[in-house]
Amino acid sequence: MDDCILVRYGEIALKSDQTRKWWNKTLLENMKDCLEKNNITYSSIDVKLGRLIVYTKEKKEASIALRNVFGITSLSPAVRVEADFEKIKDKCLELSNNKGKKFRVSTRRITKEFPMTSDKVNGALGAFLKEKLDLEVNLTNFDFEMGIEFLDGYAYLFTERIKTFGGLPIGVQGKVICLVSSGIDSPVAAWLLMKRGCQVDLMHFKVTEEGYKKYTKIKEILQKFSYGHEIKDYVIDGVPYLSNTKQKLCEKGKDKWMCIFCKKRFLQEAERTCNEEGYLAIITGENLGQVASQTLKNLVLLDSTVKVTVLRPVLTYDKNEIVGMARIIGTYEISKEKEPKCPFTPNYPMTSGSAEELHNIEMMIWD
Ligand code: ATP
Ligand code: MG
Numbered sequence: 008m009d010d011c012i013l014v015r016y017g018e019i020a021l022k023s024d025q026t027r028k029w030w031n032k033t034l035l036e037n038m039k040d041c042l043e044k045n046n047i048t049y050s051s052i053d054v055k056l057g058r059l060i061v062y063t064k065e066k067k068e069a070s071i072a073l074r075n076v077f078g079i080t081s082l083s084p085a086v087r088v089e090a091d092f093e094k095i096k097d098k099c100l101e102l103s104n105n106k107g108k109k110f111r112v113s114t115r116r117i118t119k120e121f122p123m124t125s126d127k128v129n130g131a132l133g134a135f136l137k138e139k140l141d142l143e144v145n146l147t148n149f150d151f152e153m154g155i156e157f158l159d160g161y162a163y164l165f166t167e168r169i170k171t172f173g174g175l176p177i178g179v180q181g182k183v184i185c186l187v188s189s190g191i192d193s194p195v196a197a198w199l200l201m202k203r204g205c206q207v208d209l210m211h212f213k214v215t216e217e218g219y220k221k222y223t224k225i226k227e228i229l230q231k232f233s234y235g236h237e238i239k240d241y242v243i244d245g246v247p248y249l250s251n252t253k254q255k256l257c258e259k260g261k262d263k264w265m266c267i268f269c270k271k272r273f274l275q276e277a278e279r280t281c282n283e284e285g286y287l288a289i290i291t292g293e294n295l296g297q298v299a300s301q302t303l304k305n306l307v308l309l310d311s312t313v314k315v316t317v318l319r320p321v322l323t324y325d326k327n328e329i330v331g332m333a334r335i336i337g338t339y340e341i342s343k344e345k346e347p348k349c350p351f352t353p354n355y356p357m358t359s360g361s362a363e364e365l366h367n368i369e370m371m372i373w374d
Contacts, residue, residue, distance in 0.1 A: 009087040012069050013156065013163050014038070014059040017080040017173050034078045034176040035059060037235035044234065045072040055158055056117055060087075070169055075232045077202050078176035083154060083165035090121045090162045092128075096135055098164050099153055103136050106166055107150020109143050110136065116157040128155060175204030177235045182206040183318070184241075184280055185290035186273050189221035189346060192321050193292030194338040195329050197229055199320040200290050206236040207290070210277050212245030217346040224341045232336070241280060248272055249351045255372040262353045264368055266300035267360050269351065271312045278313045288316040294329070295322050300356040308360050 019030045031054055038059065042049055049063035063069050066084035073082055086102070088094045103110065112133045114125040123131070133144050136153065156163045185197040187209045197207050209226060213219045219242070230238050252268050277289045293301050310317055321329050333339035
């Protein structure tokens with residue numbers, strides 16, 4: 008008998024042989040990084056058809072840590088026994104004890120060498136456990152599920168199936184840079200790109216000390232999802248440019264353009280870093296219509312100021328949906344901490360800036 012964690016993955020299984028090998032290897036490396044960073048001892052990880060199997064005694068700790076590894080769809084702390092029906096019965100009896108009254112057995116033969124069909128195993132094992140432990144079989148409303156997966160001559164037995172985030176292993180989609188503030192939205196944007204396999208690095212413009220402190224805590228939380236990639240960050244003092252620009256705009260009575268100038272600056276700095284460091288795209292936490300400056304017109308105008316692709320993964324979500332994700336990630340509590348209002352935001356931001364006007368104002372203030 009061997010203690011292990013059965014790791015299931017989703018979309019990787021749908022890929023061509025070559026891609027699957029590469030993605031599997033990336034997932035394996037990220038899982039190792041996760042186990043090592045969480046000081047979890049394991050003896051080996053088997054890469055099997057549709058499953059990765061981590062051999063460890065620290066099953067509870069390992070399954071908590073591995074939940075944050077993208078690419079995994081579910082996990083089961085399990086025991087491995089030889090695919091021998093008597094041995095399976097004994098072990099299932101032990102695992103089913105004190106788990107509740109109503110149960111069902113769910114069997115899957117991933118490889119088919121075991122002679123009984125899955126239905127037969129469900130029936131025979133269900134009857135055996137029912138009698139031995141005085142249980143009740145209920146296929147739809149059950150307290151626990153006795154799971155069995157047959158694979159390469161072994162049976163993996165488990166009573167827990169922990170659903171995880173899915174997504175793709177970090178590293179299979181290349182690297183991007185995310186503009187992250189201390190707010191709710193941009194940490195979610197960074198997380199969503201990580202979830203789809205990107206190595207995400209961060210750029211933060213320091214505007215207030217409080218905002219920066221929140222940002223550093225957010226970065227730490229994001230790192231707990233970024234196994235396989237050490238997050239690098241670029242912190243820039245935003246005050247000199249913003250206060251100078253604010254003053255110039257106010258002098259010309261164009262204060263309401265401030266948010267556009269601010270975001271344009273962020274994008275241009277990020278673009279420069281993309282070109283120097285090889286990032287494929289810039290990510291922001293902008294949303295459609297959430298704040299006065301985030302109109303579609305403004306976002307289109309901002310896009311026209313850089314050549315690099317700008318991705319906005321939370322663009323279409325409602326605020327409560329973004330908050331829901333931030334809570335799951337663990338950044339919400341930090342983002343919602345009070346901090347001074349941005350000192351540069353005008354009372355009435357421009358909502359429909361045109362490229363021509365922007366150009367004229369730039370000529371006006373930078374002459
Ligand atoms: P967030 O919740 O991410 O702060 P928001 O809805 O408050 O977003 P804005 O404050 O207008 O919107 O910022 C829009 C986007 O600009 C942010 O999502 C983020 O990507 C970027 N951004 C804003 N402030 C900063 C900052 N100080 N440093 C880096 N990026 C920033
Ligand atoms: Mg903000």
